Amino acid sequence: MRRLRTTSIILAWLAVLALVGYEVVQKAPETGLGPLPGSDLAAQADRVVRYRALTGVMPVDQLLHESLEACLYYEGLATGRVRRPDRHAR
Numbered sequence: 001m002r003r004l005r006t007t008s009i010i011l012a013w014l015a016v017l018a019l020v021g022y023e024v025v026q027k028a029p030e031t032g033l034g035p036l037p038g039s040d041l042a043a044q045a046d047r048v049v050r051y052r053a054l055t056g057v058m059p060v061d062q063l064l065h066e067s068l069e070a071c072l073y074y075e076g077l078a079t080g081r082v083r084r085p086d087r088h089a090r
Contacts, residue, residue, distance in 0.1 A: 015067075018070060018074065019066060019067060019070050022042060022045075022066075022069065022070035022073050022074070023066070023070075024036070025037075025038050025039055025042045025073070026039070026042035026043070026045075026046060026069075026073075038073070038076075038077055041073055041076040041077060041082055042069075042073050044076065044082040045069045045070075045072040045073040045076060045082050046069055048072065048082060048083075048084050048085060049065065049068050049069045049072065049085050051065050052065070068085055072085055
């Protein structure tokens with residue numbers, strides 16, 4: 001049981017770090033750091049994902065929205081392009 005808890009905590013931290021990494025790349029041009037590598041893919045992911053209130057709880061909906069953007073961004077880093085999320089979000 002201890003290993004399951006430890007693994008769950010590690011996976012949660014990795015997910016948080018991945019989301020923070022995406023947000024840093026996405027917001028970098030606005031902060032004066034200039035565009036970072038992958039900024040164009042982050043901007044594309046931001047444009048293609050529409051905000052939808054799926055649960056009605058604002059923090060949860062925002063987390064789901066940003067997580068979908070981050071997933072598309074990381075997929076875009078792997079493939080070189082950002083796909084529309086319609087196939088992913090249903």
